Amino acid sequence: MKKYQLMAPGPTPVPTEVLLAMARPMIHHRTPEYAALFTEVRAGLKRLVQTRQEVLTPACTGTGAMEAAVANTLSAGDRVIVVNAGAFAQRWLAIAKAYKLQIVELAAPHGETVPAERVAEALRTHRDVKAVLVQHSESSTGVLHDVRAYAQVTAGTDAILIVDAVSSLGIADLQMDAWAIDVVVSASQKGLMLPPGLGIVALGDKAWQAAARASSPKFYLDLTEERTYAARNEARFTPAVSIMVGLREVLRMIEAEGLANVFRRHDRLSRATRAGAEALGLRLFVKATPSPALTAVEVPAGVDADRVVEGFATAHNITIDGGRGPTKGKIFRIGHMGYAAETDVIIALAALEQVLAELGQPVDFGASVRAAQKVFVEKS
Amino acid sequence: MKKYQLMAPGPTPVPTEVLLAMARPMIHHRTPEYAALFTEVRAGLKRLVQTRQEVLTPACTGTGAMEAAVANTLSAGDRVIVVNAGAFAQRWLAIAKAYKLQIVELAAPHGETVPAERVAEALRTHRDVKAVLVQHSESSTGVLHDVRAYAQVTAGTDAILIVDAVSSLGIADLQMDAWAIDVVVSASQKGLMLPPGLGIVALGDKAWQAAARASSPKFYLDLTEERTYAARNEARFTPAVSIMVGLREVLRMIEAEGLANVFRRHDRLSRATRAGAEALGLRLFVKATPSPALTAVEVPAGVDADRVVEGFATAHNITIDGGRGPTKGKIFRIGHMGYAAETDVIIALAALEQVLAELGQPVDFGASVRAAQKVFVEKS
Numbered sequence: 226m227k228k229y230q231l232m233a234p235g236p237t238p239v240p241t242e243v244l245l246a247m248a249r250p251m252i253h254h255r256t257p258e259y260a261a262l263f264t265e266v267r268a269g270l271k272r273l274v275q276t277r278q279e280v281l282t283p284a285c286t287g288t289g290a291m292e293a294a295v296a297n298t299l300s301a302g303d304r305v306i307v308v309n310a311g312a313f314a315q316r317w318l319a320i321a322k323a324y325k326l327q328i329v330e331l332a333a334p335h336g337e338t339v340p341a342e343r344v345a346e347a348l349r350t351h352r353d354v355k356a357v358l359v360q361h362s363e364s365s366t367g368v369l370h371d372v373r374a375y376a377q378v379t380a381g382t383d384a385i386l387i388v389d390a391v392s393s394l395g396i397a398d399l400q401m402d403a404w405a406i407d408v409v410v411s412a413s414q415k416g417l418m419l420p421p422g423l424g425i426v427a428l429g430d431k432a433w434q435a436a437a438r439a440s441s442p443k444f445y446l447d448l449t450e451e452r453t454y455a456a457r458n459e460a461r462f463t464p465a466v467s468i469m470v471g472l473r474e475v476l477r478m479i480e481a482e483g484l485a486n487v488f489r490r491h492d493r494l495s496r497a498t499r500a501g502a503e504a505l506g507l508r509l510f511v512k513a514t515p516s517p518a519l520t521a522v523e524v525p526a527g528v529d530a531d532r533v534v535e536g537f538a539t540a541h542n543i544t545i546d547g548g549r550g551p552t553k554g555k556i557f558r559i560g561h562m563g564y565a566a567e568t569d570v571i572i573a574l575a576a577l578e579q580v581l582a583e584l585g586q587p588v589d590f591g592a593s594v595r596a597a598q599k600v601f602v603e604k605s
Numbered sequence: 606m607k608k609y610q611l612m613a614p615g616p617t618p619v620p621t622e623v624l625l626a627m628a629r630p631m632i633h634h635r636t637p638e639y640a641a642l643f644t645e646v647r648a649g650l651k652r653l654v655q656t657r658q659e660v661l662t663p664a665c666t667g668t669g670a671m672e673a674a675v676a677n678t679l680s681a682g683d684r685v686i687v688v689n690a691g692a693f694a695q696r697w698l699a700i701a702k703a704y705k706l707q708i709v710e711l712a713a714p715h716g717e718t719v720p721a722e723r724v725a726e727a728l729r730t731h732r733d734v735k736a737v738l739v740q741h742s743e744s745s746t747g748v749l750h751d752v753r754a755y756a757q758v759t760a761g762t763d764a765i766l767i768v769d770a771v772s773s774l775g776i777a778d779l780q781m782d783a784w785a786i787d788v789v790v791s792a793s794q795k796g797l798m799l800p801p802g803l804g805i806v807a808l809g810d811k812a813w814q815a816a817a818r819a820s821s822p823k824f825y826l827d828l829t830e831e832r833t834y835a836a837r838n839e840a841r842f843t844p845a846v847s848i849m850v851g852l853r854e855v856l857r858m859i860e861a862e863g864l865a866n867v868f869r870r871h872d873r874l875s876r877a878t879r880a881g882a883e884a885l886g887l888r889l890f891v892k893a894t895p896s897p898a899l900t901a902v903e904v905p906a907g908v909d910a911d912r913v914v915e916g917f918a919t920a921h922n923i924t925i926d927g928g929r930g931p932t933k934g935k936i937f938r939i940g941h942m943g944y945a946a947e948t949d950v951i952i953a954l955a956a957l958e959q960v961l962a963e964l965g966q967p968v969d970f971g972a973s974v975r976a977a978q979k980v981f982v983e984k985s
Contacts, residue, residue, distance in 0.1 A: 229630060231633060235843070236632075236843060236846060238630060238631055239631045244627075244628040244630070247627070248625060248627065248628035249624075250611065250618060250619070250624070251611055251616050251617070252611070252924075253611060253924045254616070256918075283665075284801065284802050285665050285669065286664045286842055286843045287843065288824070289664070289825040291825075292825045296822070319824060320824045323823060323824040324824075325822065412843075414631075414843060420627075420631060420847035420848075421634075421664065421844065421845055421847075422664050422846075422847070422848065423802075441822060442681070442705065442822060443703060444672050444703040445668050445671075445672045445826075446825075462666055462668045463615070463666045463801040465801055465802035466616060466794075466801055466802075467627075467847075468800075538636070544632075544633045544636060546633075
């Protein structure tokens, strides 16, 4: 028997308690029972996103939530800045193209980030920029972009800052209101440890003003309409009822742990994973601030990273993920987000040692686990 | 103890076996396990929709699937015919307005339908019509529109027929290819007895040709892209994994029963419910072909239908639904779709008798149950 372990950078494992909560008999969404659930979820999401705004929950995945942010705040012909340092930034580019926006692309090599000063400079050059689109955590490279600094740069301009927090919400600190982030977008299947299928979107006042002017067509993802219903604690359309039921459980778990502790746990898990990989002589792919959601690791010359992913799957029944596009075969990515604990990091590193040895690499068995343990015993 | 019964016209109850299948540990969507699931689901959906086309499964609810049909096949300024005889037709109108389409509205009173000849006439008058938008089953009134006849009318023209089959797929016979329906739209939470959160969309050749010309912006719901991935048995974006897992179970259940038997069961349940209501001297709201998905019933003068709905909830722990808009307070609606059996109809009718009596109406106890039983013992 090999116990199955899902350690990809999303979807993440769903706690058994949450799975069983979602397995309760279906309820109708226009009942007092659902209204009570929605009240609790709405309040919990505000605390999670650290905002006083309504946090909307369209039934879609993260990409749908990203498109909702664009379709609701921008119009064809609008100029936007896209901070591009990975595959999910390319999704912003694709959405912007679909909506016929003019794009100013600020690119950085994968593994790097774009300094806020470059964004500021682009905003000075292009006075008509309506929005800056960026990831908080770029899952394809393992970089955390400094969205707080980007917000300081956009705050003094007419541009709104739209942040993809799909793999950072409930993982890395993100203070929507205090940092003056205009739009936060996320989804259910990462830090929220739920099945995929629920989008999360919150708009600040500046973004709602942009929404009032935006003419891009939208209906299902019309957030202005969605907010009107949410303010009455009503579902506009049939919601993703079972995931909303699960979300209530997850929000209770997060509140019980304490949001600050949730962030500290992810930070500790990611530092331990990085320390473990480095103890094996491997190089981290990330060159900038690492995301606490996942760790992207380079393989030694002559090793195909996809064979590492395959080794995790076949010999250990653990799902991790490889690189995509330019990093395919060059990196593997281990997720430690959401329902992730120290034991998961230990398991992943021990498996990594065995997989590398099986691929003919010299391995000092136990070295990575030891490095992780040293992180875990630190007082922090 | 009152056993909870969900008998609204959707969401419908989810079988316990399906709930438990969905409660299995989360799997990743880029694994051999998911690929096998997707293969089976894709084949099963083709049989269910009675088409050789790919049946696409975006993570959204029925309204998202409706919008996908419009955004993918039409462009701003295009003229469309909307068959409007209820609340869900009004959703077509709202989507068409959001996408800046020119609308030819063919209205019928609620409870009625629009004869195919009126559609034919409108197509002759407006030669530039690009699409006809219609419900198959209009849940707000309980009418089944004759989409087969509409398809015969559109087949000889350049217009495509887009059918909202949200409350008819897996309930009433709908032969996409044989009847020459161009687009079929549905969702997970009605006949498919799953939680809400999965849209279903299939396009025929004529609709794919329209899609190649359509310029409405879309990204998340871009069906052309979605089809490319599906044809490789790959998920384009993170799918609604847990509902896809449930869908495999549901498709197995439907195949075990036999699709023709599933349709016969719904027909029998709806005839029995109508017979039961009439045996109590109540009038059916539907004046045209009744939908086998639900039964809409008028209340006697002086009775508020919302009190009937409330009586079901409080005294019997049964969720049914009332009217919306113009029918609010005038009708109640009992669903008998998806995971619905003869026992459910018996329970609903017995409760109805008790609720009416409690509201001061003269009731011949047992009369509605007897009428239903007579339907059930018929050889058909």
